[in-house]
Amino acid sequence: MAPTSEAILKVRDLVKHFPLTQGIVFKRQVGEIKAVDGVSFDLHRGETLGVVGESGCGKSTLAKVLMALEKPTSGSVMINGKDMAKARGGDLKRMRRNVQMVMQDPYTSLNPRMTVGDIIGEPYEIHTEVAPKGDRRRKVQELLEVVGLNPDHINRYPHQFSGGQRQRIGIARGLALQPEIIICDEPVSALDVSIQAQVINLLERLQNEFNLAYIFIAHDLSVVRHISDRVGVMYLGKFVELGKDTAIYDQPAHPYTQALLSAVPVPDPEGREQRERIILQGDPPSPANPPSGCRFRTRCWKAQEICATEEPLLQIRPGTSHESACHFAEAQDVVHAG
Amino acid sequence: MSDIRPVGPTRAETEQDAAEQVMTVGVPETPLTVEPERKPGKQARPASLWNDAWYDLRRRPLFVLSAVLIAILLVMAVFPGLFSRVNPMDATTCVLSNARQAPSSVHWFGTDNLGCDVYARTIYGARNSIVVGVSTTIVTALFGGLLGLIAGFKSGATDTVLSRTTEIFFAIPQILGALLILSVFGTGNVWTIMLALSVLAWPMTFRIMRAAVITAKNQDYVIAARALGAGSGRIMFRHILPNAVAPVIVIATINLGGFIAAEAALSFLGVGIQSPDISWGLMIDSARDRFLEAFAPLLFPALFLSITVLAFIMLGDAVRDALDPKLR
Numbered sequence: 001m002a003p004t005s006e007a008i009l010k011v012r013d014l015v016k017h018f019p020l021t022q023g024i025v026f027k028r029q030v031g032e033i034k035a036v037d038g039v040s041f042d043l044h045r046g047e048t049l050g051v052v053g054e055s056g057c058g059k060s061t062l063a064k065v066l067m068a069l070e071k072p073t074s075g076s077v078m079i080n081g082k083d084m085a086k087a088r089g090g091d092l093k094r095m096r097r098n099v100q101m102v103m104q105d106p107y108t109s110l111n112p113r114m115t116v117g118d119i120i121g122e123p124y125e126i127h128t129e130v131a132p133k134g135d136r137r138r139k140v141q142e143l144l145e146v147v148g149l150n151p152d153h154i155n156r157y158p159h160q161f162s163g164g165q166r167q168r169i170g171i172a173r174g175l176a177l178q179p180e181i182i183i184c185d186e187p188v189s190a191l192d193v194s195i196q197a198q199v200i201n202l203l204e205r206l207q208n209e210f211n212l213a214y215i216f217i218a219h220d221l222s223v224v225r226h227i228s229d230r231v232g233v234m235y236l237g238k239f240v241e242l243g244k245d246t247a248i249y250d251q252p253a254h255p256y257t258q259a260l261l262s263a264v265p266v267p268d269p270e271g272r273e274q275r276e277r278i279i280l281q282g283d284p285p286s287p288a289n290p291p292s293g294c295r296f297r298t299r300c301w302k303a304q305e306i307c308a309t310e311e312p313l314l315q316i317r318p319g320t321s322h323e324s325a326c327h328f329a330e331a332q333d334v335v336h337a338g
Numbered sequence: 339m340s341d342i343r344p345v346g347p348t349r350a351e352t353e354q355d356a357a358e359q360v361m362t363v364g365v366p367e368t369p370l371t372v373e374p375e376r377k378p379g380k381q382a383r384p385a386s387l388w389n390d391a392w393y394d395l396r397r398r399p400l401f402v403l404s405a406v407l408i409a410i411l412l413v414m415a416v417f418p419g420l421f422s423r424v425n426p427m428d429a430t431t432c433v434l435s436n437a438r439q440a441p442s443s444v445h446w447f448g449t450d451n452l453g454c455d456v457y458a459r460t461i462y463g464a465r466n467s468i469v470v471g472v473s474t475t476i477v478t479a480l481f482g483g484l485l486g487l488i489a490g491f492k493s494g495a496t497d498t499v500l501s502r503t504t505e506i507f508f509a510i511p512q513i514l515g516a517l518l519i520l521s522v523f524g525t526g527n528v529w530t531i532m533l534a535l536s537v538l539a540w541p542m543t544f545r546i547m548r549a550a551v552i553t554a555k556n557q558d559y560v561i562a563a564r565a566l567g568a569g570s571g572r573i574m575f576r577h578i579l580p581n582a583v584a585p586v587i588v589i590a591t592i593n594l595g596g597f598i599a600a601e602a603a604l605s606f607l608g609v610g611i612q613s614p615d616i617s618w619g620l621m622i623d624s625a626r627d628r629f630l631e632a633f634a635p636l637l638f639p640a641l642f643l644s645i646t647v648l649a650f651i652m653l654g655d656a657v658r659d660a661l662d663p664k665l666r
Contacts, residue, residue, distance in 0.1 A: 100565065
């Protein structure tokens with residue numbers, strides 16, 4: 001799964017602000033929710049980028065903007081050199097073939113009134129040029145087989161499947177157009193732990209088979225670590241740390257990442273006793289009115305005056321091996337600390 | 339991050355073991371077969387909504403009763419000759435000297451002020467009631483439903499304009515508004531009544547459809563379709579409409595009874611169906627002056643009217659209960 005060649009997805013300074021309005025007839029803008037506020041990263045062919053962060057930090061908005069379901073306020077989403085954020089009409093439709101998504105809840109992401117064959121075949125009906133009409137049923141059956149479902153179940157309805165099987169149907173729909181990038185927005189958080197493993201294994205197998213690139217959004221650090229090549233940690237609409245999975249998990253440099261990782265349960269009574277847990281004070285600030293300078297400073301134990309005045313940029317800092325956005329970045333192994 | 343769950347290993351040395359464990363759980367080689375099972379108490383199975391509803395309905399006495407009544411009424415409306423040998427449209431069947439006879443073996447429901455057979459007139463009166471009820475229901479469901487679909491889907495300015503328009507119609511009292519519209523037309527017949535009732539009744543369907551569409555359009559499968567590049571037409575008619583149509587069907591069935599009652603009321607008031615055409619409302623109107631002398635000409639059309647309205651409202655109730663998973 002080593003990243004090869006150049007980036008197929010280049011995201012630069014992506015910003016998505018939702019306006020807050022008051023009034024019914026004459027709406028006036030009273031502020032904005034800064035859901036995603038300056039995110040940049042590259043994604044290479046066959047690579048998995050994990051995105052973690054707590055609820056409300058902008059992970060799902062990031063996914064929606066990357067899927068062109070929301071128009072970004074500014075910034076660019078370059079796919080193979082073309083900006084998806086600026087594409088319209090037929091161009092956008094063609095570009096969508098390259099980016100597909102797997103959604104979080106397998107119970108709501110499949111239309112209950114359509115058969116599995118119709119659901120997985122719908123991409124071919126929308127993009128008629130991908131498969132000739134007579135060929136579609138066979139292709140759908142192939143896809144069912146690829147994701148480990150019985151091809152004979154093509155005429156069944158979603159409610160006749162279990163949660164894990166329904167998620168496989170969602171994955172098959174995402175694969176139908178043979179995309180290069182699949183955005184997985186918490187694809188396993190609605191599933192049982194044992195089913196999570198099956199779906200993760202399926203995703204890994206498909207990645208090897210079709211050389212897919214994943215953006216894997218989750219709040220479960222263990223799952224992200226298992227599947228990701230690189231990991232980005234989000235806080236209030238920004239990446240605070242971005243690097244190889246081993247670097248992030250073994251030498252986290254940003255205090256927020258360290259706090260997150262120190263909360264991961266360790267299945268070892270001895271290590272657990274000796275480990276120091278970092279407990280953050282307070283709640284995340286409102287994304288409508290984020291703190292000046294470093295956004296994490298209000299909950300950070302390292303915060304100094306500079307944090308309020310100067311925003312730390314996401315860059316490689318002395319003594320660390322990967323990019324982090326903290327003036328006082330310092331690699332510290334919190335998972336294995338003892 | 340209170341919702342972190344321990345799935346994978348967090349220590350390097352346990353990673354190998356855990357990975358093997360994961361592999362053994364792994365992707366099943368032979369796909370599991372799932373037999374469709376029926377659990378009426380469960381909510382998360384809207385796919386077989388119609389099947390479940392049909393299964394449920396057949397076991398409801400209320401539904402069976404109303405369905406049988408409605409079936410009889412429909413046959414009566416289409417082939418009234420099957421029920422009555424006398425054709426009341428033929429004026430020679432009315433003999434003035436027979437006026438206001440009590441029910442007998444010849445005239446089952448007696449005769450009215452003009453000596454016409456009340457039974458035959460009641461049977462023949464079903465057609466107008468049913469035609470007004472069914473046509474008004476179809477027109478309001480199509481018109482209100484389509485506008486509701488557009489308003490709910492487009493939202494914004496389109497929705498505001500359409501919603502405010504319906505509020506204007508809501509402010510008009512039904513019977514008063516219909517009286518006004520019909521008096522503009524001058525002549526009352528089945529189609530002008532249908533038009534008057536439709537003009538006043540479509541906002542109800544509109545509102546219900548709009549609400550259902552707004553719920554449906556934020557569902558994940560609609561977002562998934564948009565992510566695939568589906569156009570508005572496909573999303574509206576393939577994804578939203580099939581999932582939003584159930585409440586409209588329910589309200590249409592219940593309204594049908596109401597439209598039949600409204601037709602009778604308008605005919606009674608003299609702006610609806612005009613003599614010599616036959617309508618239950620008209621029969622009640624002509625019988626009311628002398629009803630102390632002969633109650634039959636008033637009683638039987640009123641009874642048929644009540645039973646018909648009741649049958650449709652019961653049907654609507656049964657359908658609503660069957661389609662609403664929360665009431666199961």
